[in-house]
Amino acid sequence: MPKTVRKEDFPTAGVRRYLEPGPIVLVSSQWQGRNNIMTLGWHMVMEFSPSLVACMISRGNHSHRMIRESGECVINLPTTRLTDEVVGIGNCTGVETDKFAAFGLTAEPAREVRAPLIGECHASFECRLHDDVLVGKYDLFVFEVVKAHVAPSPRHPETLHYTGDGVFMVSGRIISRRSLFRPEML
Amino acid sequence: MPKTVRKEDFPTAGVRRYLEPGPIVLVSSQWQGRNNIMTLGWHMVMEFSPSLVACMISRGNHSHRMIRESGECVINLPTTRLTDEVVGIGNCTGVETDKFAAFGLTAEPAREVRAPLIGECHASFECRLHDDVLVGKYDLFVFEVVKAHVAPSPRHPETLHYTGDGVFMVSGRIISRRSLFRPEML
Numbered sequence: 001m002p003k004t005v006r007k008e009d010f011p012t013a014g015v016r017r018y019l020e021p022g023p024i025v026l027v028s029s030q031w032q033g034r035n036n037i038m039t040l041g042w043h044m045v046m047e048f049s050p051s052l053v054a055c056m057i058s059r060g061n062h063s064h065r066m067i068r069e070s071g072e073c074v075i076n077l078p079t080t081r082l083t084d085e086v087v088g089i090g091n092c093t094g095v096e097t098d099k100f101a102a103f104g105l106t107a108e109p110a111r112e113v114r115a116p117l118i119g120e121c122h123a124s125f126e127c128r129l130h131d132d133v134l135v136g137k138y139d140l141f142v143f144e145v146v147k148a149h150v151a152p153s154p155r156h157p158e159t160l161h162y163t164g165d166g167v168f169m170v171s172g173r174i175i176s177r178r179s180l181f182r183p184e185m186l
Numbered sequence: 187m188p189k190t191v192r193k194e195d196f197p198t199a200g201v202r203r204y205l206e207p208g209p210i211v212l213v214s215s216q217w218q219g220r221n222n223i224m225t226l227g228w229h230m231v232m233e234f235s236p237s238l239v240a241c242m243i244s245r246g247n248h249s250h251r252m253i254r255e256s257g258e259c260v261i262n263l264p265t266t267r268l269t270d271e272v273v274g275i276g277n278c279t280g281v282e283t284d285k286f287a288a289f290g291l292t293a294e295p296a297r298e299v300r301a302p303l304i305g306e307c308h309a310s311f312e313c314r315l316h317d318d319v320l321v322g323k324y325d326l327f328v329f330e331v332v333k334a335h336v337a338p339s340p341r342h343p344e345t346l347h348y349t350g351d352g353v354f355m356v357s358g359r360i361i362s363r364r365s366l367f368r369p370e371m372l
Contacts, residue, residue, distance in 0.1 A: 014350070020227050021347035021355045022208010041206050044230035046242055046324060054240065054326070056232055087363045091371050134320065138232055138328070140240070156355060161207035161347075163360075164200070166367045169207045169342060172358025174349075177273045181352045185277050 002081045004106050004119035007149035012051040015145050018077050018123050019053060020045050021171065023159035024086055026076040027055065028107070030115045031066035035107055037099040037118065038063040039090030041162040043075070051145035052130060058139050062094040067141065071129040072113040075143070076121035080158045080170055085120075087166075112147045122157045123150040188267045190292050190305035193335035198237035201331050204263050204309050205239060206231050207357065209345035210272055212262040213241065214293070216301045217252035221293050223285040223304065224249040225276030227348040229261070237331035238316060244325050248280040253327065257315040258299040261329070262307035266344045266356055271306075273352075298333045308343045309336040 019025075028037050042056035053075065057064045067073045078086050085103045092099070100107045106119030110126045117124040127143035134140035151157070161169040178186065205211075214223050228242035239261065243250045253259045264272050271289045278285070286293045292305030296312045303310040313329035320326035337343070347355040364372070 017349045017351075020208065021349055022206065042231050044240060044242065045228050046326065052324075054230060056230065083361070083363065084366070087366045091366065091368045131323075137317075138238075140232065142324075156349065161357070163203045163207055163342065165203075165362075165372055166364030167360060167362045169360055170358045171347070172356045174353060174355055175269070176351075176353045177269065178352030180270070180273045180277065182277045186351055 001104050002120045005122055005151045007124065007151050010123070010148040010150035012145045012148045013048045015051055015053070015125055015148055016045045016048070018150070019043060021159065022161050023077060023171070024162050024168070026078050026086065026089060026118055026121060027057070027063060028074045028076060028115050028118055029063050029066040029070060029072070031070040035098070035100055035116055036063050036066055036094035037089050037105070039086050046142065053127065053143050053145060055141050055143060056139055057141055064139065067129070068132065068135060070114065072115045073127050073143065074110055074113065074115045074117055075125040075127055076118040077123040077157070077159065079122050080160060082120060083160060083168070086160060110147065117149065123148070187290050188306045191308055191337045193310065193337050196309070196334040196336035198331045198334045199234045201237055201239070201311055201334055202231045202234070204336070205229060207345065208347050209263060210348050210354070212264050212272065212275060212304055212307060213243070213249060214260045214262060214301050214304055215249050215252040215256060215258070217256040221284070221286055221302055222249050222252055222280035223275050223291070225272050232328065236316070239313065239329050239331060241327050241329060242325055243327055250325065253315070254318065254321060256300065258301045259313050259329065260296055260299065260301045260303055261311040261313055262304040263309040263343070264346065265308050266346060268306060269346060269354070272346060296333065303335065309334070
């Protein structure tokens with residue numbers, strides 16, 4: 001069973017390091033005293049400061065209503081240690097299942113929101129709903145990351161990137177081209 | 187110098203295989219008889235059919251006006267063979283530079299839009315602007331992929347995933363958990 005991961009405060013303007021590469025994330029929520037988790041691959045960084053992230057949360061998911069009503073969630077970053085939990089959580093519904101209990105995950109208190117952090121994840125980003133103008137038309141939520149927690153190492157964790165058909169790409173080697181960037185582009 | 191890649195027709199509903207894992211893409215455009223290319227990391231799949239993709243294209247980029255005015259672009263998928271071109275294109279502006287010429291890339295005619303395909307890329311997705319409601323507020327464009335071209339192999343090309351600070355994650359190994367998915371989730 002995966003263990004909880006000690007995380008430290010991290011600047012909210014820097015969450016692109018973890019989200020821009022496109023990993024599968026686990027989105028946790030709380031509404032009417034119940035917790036839930038969903039697996040999500042359709043997200044996008046929108047701005048550094050305020051730290052905005054867009055997520056597609058289909059209204060077919062129980063989490064859609066929980067997050068819309070509570071106006072909050074936590075975006076958690078799982079690594080390959082949690083591959084089977086990621087798949088399992090994506091293949092059941094929170095209407096029937098307490099997913100924290102079912103998958104042996106630890107709901108830890110967040111600082112700024114009621115939705116819980118997932119203790120076993122590498123990073124957790126506490127979010128408030130920032131703009132719901134496209135929720136009705138597209139199920140597109142714009143969140144502001146109001147508090148970020150990240151494990152101090154490794155700097156580049158082994159993340160899962162979904163390609164459809166039950167197949168994941170696992171993050172690979174790291175290369176730098178820093179010397180080729182204009183300073184203002186870094 | 188990288189060579190052009192032969193691509194085949196690909197179902198537009200299937201572009202998530204290439205975009206959901208979160209790669210850096212090259213967005214090509216044409217307006218007033220001139221071509222341009224930008225490097226882009228902030229994008230998100232929004233729907234299978236119609237095939238919708240959201241992109242953050244900052245108004246500080248020359249491409250922003252070209253794409254807004256023309257209502258078209260092509261999202262091209264580079265592999266690690268094009269790492270230095272990806273970095274170079276992201277660190278100069280199309281106001282001053284003909285990027286196809288400067289980086290030795292081949293502008294190939296698209297089928298449904300005027301914006302050119304980039305011949306050296308693994309895949310090219312022709313896009314029409316579908317919804318500009320959040321362009322003014324966030325620089326967020328919603329595109330419909332109207333035609334997709336993909337190289338028949340490899341099925342999982344070696345893509346670049348940007349983490350900021352001039353550092354890229356390169357796509358790694360492929361794992362399947364297909365047997366653990368409910369059929370309707372595949």
